[in-house]
Amino acid sequence: MADVTNADVDAAAAVSAVGKDAFARIVATLIRVTGDWTLAEDCAQEALTLALERWPKDGVPANPGGWLMTAARNRAIDVLRRVSTERRKLRELAALALTDPGPATARKEDVVDDRLRLIFTCCHPALRLEARVALTLRTICGVPTADIARAFLISESTMTRRLTRAKTKIADAGIPYRVPAGPALAERLPGVLAVLYLLFTRGYDAGGEPAFADEAIRLVRLLEQLMPDQPEISALQALFLFQHSRRDARRDADGNLLTLDRQDRSRWDHAAIAEGLAVLARTRQDGPYALQARIAACHATAASADATDWRAIATWYDELARIQPSPVIELNRAVAHGYAHGPAAGLALLAAARAGGALDDYPPAVAAEADLTARHGDRDRAAALFRQAADLSHVETERRALLDRADRLGS
Known part of the structure; x- marks a missing residue:
């Protein structure tokens, strides 16, 4: 050798x-x-x-x-x-x-425009959302098929077939390789932003691949460069920057996840936060991503966990739930109200959010109930709920963090 x-x-x-x-x-x-x-x-x-x-x-x-x-x-x-x-x-x-x-x-704009056309082709609404994300990862980000398969918890051969079907559908359906114009652009842009949001989330989650978050930030910068008049693009970029600024502080020396209140805020990327604030300042409309970015900005600019403006966050979540209702947004709204107006208020909203059953096996929902229950004074029930959330989680680092919170309540 x-x-x-x-x-x-x-x-x-x-x-x-x-x-x-x-x-x-x-x-x-x-x-x-x-x-x-x-x-x-x-x-x-x-x-x-x-x-x-x-x-x-x-x-x-x-x-x-x-x-x-x-x-x-x-x-x-x-x-x-x-x-x-x-x-x-x-x-x-x-x-x-x-x-x-x-x-x-x-010319720089010509080179970038090729990639922009590719983004819109990968994210065509004729493709299923899962296929759009996978195709974006493989074609635009250059992520190996095996890594994408692991992210989706499927075999490499299955992911290869899915990618092949997506490319075949693009060819058979005659999907044009271009950025749409006029009304079609406004119609297609939310789908592109949704894919980038999911891509970032897959990198930011406890068991995610950080490179996915980096790629999402790179791609949203590319979009904003070429379409600077779209406020939700700027808002999404700001949201990514605020969230990603905490990447180095989210784990302790042993690799265990730390909740927001236990993170060393001096380790946050304050340059990214400053950039996020500057980008957000250019956003004059409050669409779904702008509201989420304003919520993230409240966390990013708080000097400590106790200094967090939870009343403002609760207000932003009220508006977000009005324009884009979903079980997860209702869950986060309940947590925000629990900190802004007391754990009883949060538990009431959480019970309403869980009434439909969509959050029954969702570890963050059970963990949120545990946190609010602990703050309401029932430490034993809260510890049991944290253990239940750990049993539901499939991510080892998340499981350890939830069990640690249960143990700390017990002690």
Whole structure:
């Protein structure tokens, strides 16, 4: 087995650094030209593999992104040359090879616009929400299929079939590769934002992959750059920044989850909070994401847990429940009222939220009842509820945190 050299390590680091951004750009460009999703993804992956082979010997190029784009485009041309029915696409690729100046000198808005078109294609309403998220992760974020499968708790072969079906549906239904215009844009944008929200949540949850949250932030920045007049895009970006600012403080030295009141707020990313406040200040309308961002801002700007403006948070949740009712929002509203107006008020609202049964097996709902019950004075029942929530949870770090809260009540 050959020894790993410094050049190998440096090249691998360079490929990893540029690959995340370059993969999506390459795939987006090749899909635009060829209309072939599989070809685009395969050529982008082969370009990364080729870089791992060449760069240790030849050195990392001055423009690594341009190198990867050229390698992927050349590979696509080679593949299409072997397919006689693809002559028109071959001519388009050949023309692109002659006229495209590459990422180093191409207009920034053109490069970004390819990715924006890809986002809207992945998030077309003809696809199921689960398929939209998976396709976004694989095509735009470059997440390996195996990792996506683990996030969805299914086998890699099952996820491969789902991705294939989604791409086939795009082709068979003739879904256009473009950002819609006029009324269609307003109609489609909420679906795109919903996918990005779910993507962030999958990265932020206790058992999630943090890279998913990073990708969601990167993509929402991209959207805001190209559609700065859409207030809910700005609001979603602010919400992500406020939530993600706590990423380094959410666990103790042993990796155990810490509730908001036990976190060291000096470890929060205050630059991200400041950016979130600046972004939120540009949002003049209170849509669902703006309301959630204002709630998150109340937490992010509180000097301590006791200084949190729970009355304002409860008011924002009242409005959010009015315009976007859901069991989870009603759950959070109950918690907010429990802190703003006393645990009895929170328990009453929580009982109403759970009346339909949608939250019966939802660990956060049981944990919320436990917390409010403890604050109401019944520590024994609260401890039992925390243990019940732990039994319902499938995430080990979350289970440990809930059992720890039960044990602390017992002691």
